[in-house]
Amino acid sequence: MPPGNTTRPPNGDDPAMITFEGAAKVYPDGTVAVAGLDLTVETAKTTVFVGPSGSGKTTSLRMINRMVEPTGGTVRIDGADIREQDPSRLRRSIGYVIQQAGLFPHRTVLDNIATVPLLLGWRRGKARARAAELMELVGLEPAQAKRYPHQLSGGQQQRVGVARALAADPPILLMDEPFSAVDPIVRTSLQDELIRLQRELNKTIVFVTHDIDEAVRLGDRIAVFRPGGELAQYDTPERLLAEPVDGFVESFIGYDRGVRRLSFFPASALSLREDVVFDDEDRVERALTTVGDGGEPWALVVDGDRLPMGWVSAAQLLREPTGVPLGTLELAPYGHTFDVGTDSLRAALDAAVLSPAGRAVGVDDEGRVVGVVSQEDLGAALWSVAE
Amino acid sequence: MIAAEGGDWALGAWEWVVRVTEWGTANWSYPGEPDRGIRPLVLEHMRLSYLSILIGLVIALPLGLACARWRPLYPPVLTGVNVLYSIPSIALFFLILPYTGFSDWTAIVPLSLYTLVILLPNVVDGLRQVPDHVRQAAVAMGFSPLRRLVAVETPVAVPVIIAGLRVASVATISMVSVASLVGLGGLGQLILSEGFRRQFDAPIVVGIVLVVLLAFVTDALLVLAQYLLTPWARGDGRRGRPRRGRTAATGTPTAAVPPAPEQRTAGER
Numbered sequence: 001m002p003p004g005n006t007t008r009p010p011n012g013d014d015p016a017m018i019t020f021e022g023a024a025k026v027y028p029d030g031t032v033a034v035a036g037l038d039l040t041v042e043t044a045k046t047t048v049f050v051g052p053s054g055s056g057k058t059t060s061l062r063m064i065n066r067m068v069e070p071t072g073g074t075v076r077i078d079g080a081d082i083r084e085q086d087p088s089r090l091r092r093s094i095g096y097v098i099q100q101a102g103l104f105p106h107r108t109v110l111d112n113i114a115t116v117p118l119l120l121g122w123r124r125g126k127a128r129a130r131a132a133e134l135m136e137l138v139g140l141e142p143a144q145a146k147r148y149p150h151q152l153s154g155g156q157q158q159r160v161g162v163a164r165a166l167a168a169d170p171p172i173l174l175m176d177e178p179f180s181a182v183d184p185i186v187r188t189s190l191q192d193e194l195i196r197l198q199r200e201l202n203k204t205i206v207f208v209t210h211d212i213d214e215a216v217r218l219g220d221r222i223a224v225f226r227p228g229g230e231l232a233q234y235d236t237p238e239r240l241l242a243e244p245v246d247g248f249v250e251s252f253i254g255y256d257r258g259v260r261r262l263s264f265f266p267a268s269a270l271s272l273r274e275d276v277v278f279d280d281e282d283r284v285e286r287a288l289t290t291v292g293d294g295g296e297p298w299a300l301v302v303d304g305d306r307l308p309m310g311w312v313s314a315a316q317l318l319r320e321p322t323g324v325p326l327g328t329l330e331l332a333p334y335g336h337t338f339d340v341g342t343d344s345l346r347a348a349l350d351a352a353v354l355s356p357a358g359r360a361v362g363v364d365d366e367g368r369v370v371g372v373v374s375q376e377d378l379g380a381a382l383w384s385v386a387e
Numbered sequence: 388m389i390a391a392e393g394g395d396w397a398l399g400a401w402e403w404v405v406r407v408t409e410w411g412t413a414n415w416s417y418p419g420e421p422d423r424g425i426r427p428l429v430l431e432h433m434r435l436s437y438l439s440i441l442i443g444l445v446i447a448l449p450l451g452l453a454c455a456r457w458r459p460l461y462p463p464v465l466t467g468v469n470v471l472y473s474i475p476s477i478a479l480f481f482l483i484l485p486y487t488g489f490s491d492w493t494a495i496v497p498l499s500l501y502t503l504v505i506l507l508p509n510v511v512d513g514l515r516q517v518p519d520h521v522r523q524a525a526v527a528m529g530f531s532p533l534r535r536l537v538a539v540e541t542p543v544a545v546p547v548i549i550a551g552l553r554v555a556s557v558a559t560i561s562m563v564s565v566a567s568l569v570g571l572g573g574l575g576q577l578i579l580s581e582g583f584r585r586q587f588d589a590p591i592v593v594g595i596v597l598v599v600l601l602a603f604v605t606d607a608l609l610v611l612a613q614y615l616l617t618p619w620a621r622g623d624g625r626r627g628r629p630r631r632g633r634t635a636a637t638g639t640p641t642a643a644v645p646p647a648p649e650q651r652t653a654g655e656r
């Protein structure tokens with residue numbers, strides 16, 4: 001495929017881009033790396049291959065750009081058997097990112113990124129201009145253009161790796177555990193960047209990882225591989241977490257899959273209570289209408305802009321003399337909040353667990369308190385998810 | 388008493404240095420006779436050793452690339468090179484004398500063959516130490532095998548190749564002297580004909596000093612070349628640093644007689 005035809009709108013009717021038809025790989029030593037894979041990777045979506053080490057993810061991925069030749073079956077891109085294309089030319093139309101970035105140590109950051117355009121015969125000036133564009137796209141400083149790879153941090157190297165893979169604007173991007181070697185904080189920011197990039201670029205991404213959390217975060221579709229190179233399940237993340245097909249998948253995705261699944265349900269479904277939220281100028285006796293004597297154990301105090309200030313317990317309210325404004329009391333920290341409009345049930349649950357009051361504070365996009373969720377309300381919402 | 392003896396000794400040593408230096412400057416060159424004196428010998432020494440090293444490199448590069456590409460080729464080729472090396476240099480000079488006569492080639496052919504024993508393993512190791520993820524990335528980007536070798540693997544191997552060149556050049560510069568037995572040998576002639584035959588120490592000392600100096604300057608030039616050629620390996624040097632530990636053990640600067648082949652390839656596999 002010429003690199004010109006690359007940007008396609010995300011469109012459900014588009015032909016499937018990559019198809020594995022009974023694709024198998026048996027290495028000469030008899031190892032069955034992939035046992036007859038049937039799978040369709042959709043256009044402009046992120047498909048994640050996940051599974052334990054040695055389950056044939058890399059081998060399957062490399063069948064797509066012919067770094068591994070299948071010993072059985074066929075791999076097609078847009079319907080065409082990839083064996084009909086010269087391997088080097090095919091690879092120039094498919095971006096590839098590997099774990100340790102694989103940057104060329106003797107080339108500057110800019111020239112690393114310009115690699116594929118130069119292989120495609122672009123003029124050097126044009127290739128470098130394109131490389132500079134990509135540096136900006138992946139969040140690298142222009143000052144880093146003249147550096148050599150060893151002068152960059154692991155996270156920066158991976159950004160260069162991603163930029164290099166995207167340089168010729170290929171329709172397909174293959175990524176083999178690209179973020180496994182960086183520390184968790186950097187990994188999270190690289191994942192966020194990839195999600196942002198994908199929203200902009202709409203590539204067909206095949207992403208390999210052994211980390212189910214990463215798979216759930218990034219994948220539109222997830223293919224779970226089992227040892228022996230078999231496909232155990234191919235589903236959306238929601239369905240994978242809700243309905244693992246068998247014991248292997250269930251144990252692979254882990255015991256907290258229930259909690260993880262809450263990521264797919266919006267917090268907006270929760271009913272928030274406003275009757276335990278009080279202004280800092282309200283008096284103690286006002287709060288006691290619902291809290292303490294009124295039966296609730298905690299009151300949330302907010303300031304004039306409805307920004308949260310902290311929690312006060314029923315026991316403390318009962319000790320205070322009447323007439324004292326709530327804002328002058330010693331308040332327990334409110335912990336972290338969740339955004340009612342954009343966060344998930346998982347974030348709400350997390351906020352509740354970490355709150356000293358055992359209650360989560362829901363805020364709008366400007367941080368103003370909308371209401372709080374009690375444990376009963378969260379419980380009810382979790383129940384409805386479980387059904 | 389003791390101090391006086393020490394003083395006598397120092398005075399004697401000093402007189403000796405002066406005598407040797409005077410002999411050296413007096414015989415450096417003769418106006419109107421370009422072929423006489425020490426200067427033409429230095430030039431001959433440089434010509435013989437540099438040409439041998441250059442030819443050795445020109446052979447070792449493609450041979451090493453081929454051995455890295457087709458792995459089964461390497462063990463027999465390496466054995467061949469080692470066997471060649473085990474032939475004493477004097478024997479080899481006399482062996483090819485009937486074919487090359489008293490031309491420079493009599494020295495250059497054996498000497499360039501000898502450099503292979505150091506250069507070939509360095510080229511092959513240099514190519515092999517290219518990290519696997521770098522090689523895989525090059526394949527995935529769509530480099531053809533040949534282009535990958537030329538544009539990625541060879542440049543990354545340069546520090547290791549230059550490390551080999553440094554050892555090979557020092558060894559060759561010192562070995563050129565042996566060729567004076569067949570009438571060549573640059574500064575070796577100073578040592579052999581002027582010195583041994585006339586039982587006179589000044590030419591020997593001047594010869595040795597100049598050989599060491601030449602080796603030192605050449606080594607410095609190679610270090611400079613490496614600095615200029617591999618800007619990417621500078622700085623903290625975490626990557627691409629020449630692995631001198633092994634190659635340095637393959638030859639000592641002043642060893643005119645090569646160590647046994649087993650020693651030179653120790654650690655090879």
Ligand SMILES: Nc1ncnc2c1ncn2[C@@H]1O[C@H](COP(=O)(O)OP(=O)(O)O)[C@@H](O)[C@H]1O
Nearest residue numbers: 027029031033052053054055056057058059060
């Ligand atoms: N070149 C090879 N020769 C023999 N076996 C291999 C080769 N490459 C991979 N394998 C084997 O194939 C299986 C699948 O490997 P791989 O696709 O790398 O798994 P994953 O990426 O899921 O960890 C493993 O058992 C691995 O040891």
Ligand SMILES: [Mg+2]
Nearest residue numbers: 057058059208
């Ligand atoms: Mg793998």
